Amino acid sequence: MISRAAAPALMLLGVLAACGPAPAEKVAEAKPPECPAMPVEDYVWIPGATFAFGADAHLPEEGPPRTVTVPGFWMATHEVTNAEFAEFVKATGYRTLAEQDPPKLPGAPPEMLVPGSAVFTAPTDGNPNWWRWVVGAEWRHPAGPQTTITGRSRDPVVQVGYDDALAFAKWKGKTLPSEEQWELAASTGGADRNVPVGKDGPPRANYYQGVFPVRDLGTDGFTSRAPVACFPADNHGVHDLIGNVWEWTASAAAPSATEERNVIKGGSFLCAANYCARYRPAARQFQERGLGTDHIGFRLIDTARPAPANPAPDNRR
Numbered sequence: 018m019i020s021r022a023a024a025p026a027l028m029l030l031g032v033l034a035a036c037g038p039a040p041a042e043k044v045a046e047a048k049p050p051e052c053p054a055m056p057v058e059d060y061v062w063i064p065g066a067t068f069a070f071g072a073d074a075h076l077p078e079e080g081p082p083r084t085v086t087v088p089g090f091w092m093a094t095h096e097v098t099n100a101e102f103a104e105f106v107k108a109t110g111y112r113t114l115a116e117q118d119p120p121k122l123p124g125a126p127p128e129m130l131v132p133g134s135a136v137f138t139a140p141t142d143g144n145p146n147w148w149r150w151v152v153g154a155e156w157r158h159p160a161g162p163q164t165t166i167t168g169r170s171r172d173p174v175v176q177v178g179y180d181d182a183l184a185f186a187k188w189k190g191k192t193l194p195s196e197e198q199w200e201l202a203a204s205t206g207g208a209d210r211n212v213p214v215g216k217d218g219p220p221r222a223n224y225y226q227g228v229f230p231v232r233d234l235g236t237d238g239f240t241s242r243a244p245v246a247c248f249p250a251d252n253h254g255v256h257d258l259i260g261n262v263w264e265w266t267a268s269a270a271a272p273s274a275t276e277e278r279n280v281i282k283g284g285s286f287l288c289a290a291n292y293c294a295r296y297r298p299a300a301r302q303f304q305e306r307g308l309g310t311d312h313i314g315f316r317l318i319d320t321a322r323p324a325p326a327n328p329a330p331d332n333r334r
């Protein structure tokens with residue numbers, strides 16, 4: 018795998034430093050809402066189905082729809098948390114990609130030759146970039162050395178590359194969902210195909226209310242990651258498939274100029290109606306395997322566990 022080559026290259030290409038010269042507005046931080054207790058079940062059965070993968074495509078890479086058949090499987094009810102990832106690191110001594118020196122690319126700025134990762138920052142008058150390479154950003158310090166996960170053990174782990182997610186999955190004896198498995202779960206779980214609000218209006222997922230990237234109103238209670246399973250479960254009992262953090266899937270995408278890529282699904286707290294709107298089951302993005310960010314995490318599936326004795330009938334759409 019060509020791992021950390023992507024980040025310096027992307028910075029040089031300007032991909033991580035996207036457009037958007039508008040100044041950021043300060044939004045008062047409200048006290049985050051209390052979250053309900055964690056789900057009782059770690060995994061729930063997602064009945065198999067033949068369904069329209071890529072239905073309701075809004076963007077070119079999402080369509081055209083095609084019929085796929087996915088057997089049933091067990092899916093984690095929540096995204097992998099900082100606490101869970103910390104157990105893994107404590108047990109194995111694992112070091113994530115963001116903690117390792119990136120490859121030395123000719124012409125890369127010196128600050129990119131030391132460990133770091135990509136961090137979202139609302140643009141300002143002085144710096145119009147959305148994504149910045151932050152030295153020292155890694156899973157324990159998601160937005161850089163001055164930030165911490167202390168007190169955030171229930172937040173989804175971020176700043177993990179694809180191989181980091183795979184290593185965790187292997188340690189747990191589990192795996193990552195394919196894109197088709199993920200989309201089956203989201204679409205049959207009742208995820209809305211539009212903005213994720215309930216009938217009476219309140220947000221049903223952690224996404225971005227307001228005009229991205231300048232003003233996140235935080236109507237849903239969070240202007241960054243939310244603790245996992247703080248928002249209501251879907252029909253299957255799965256939380257946060259939509260919003261909170263993007264989730265790695267095991268499905269490969271066409272490689273970029275610099276690195277292999279995989280599909281990520283679900284959108285994140287940065288998805289707004291005026292911009293990416295990728296909080297839909299069919300939405301997908303392609304992410305360099307070696308590049309975690311502060312809005313990409315993952316969840317596991319268990320393919321070794323037998324199907325329940327009396328599973329619900331297959332979903333049909």
Ligand SMILES: [Ca+2]
Pocket residue numbers: 223224225226235236237238239240241286
């Ligand atoms: Ca939010």
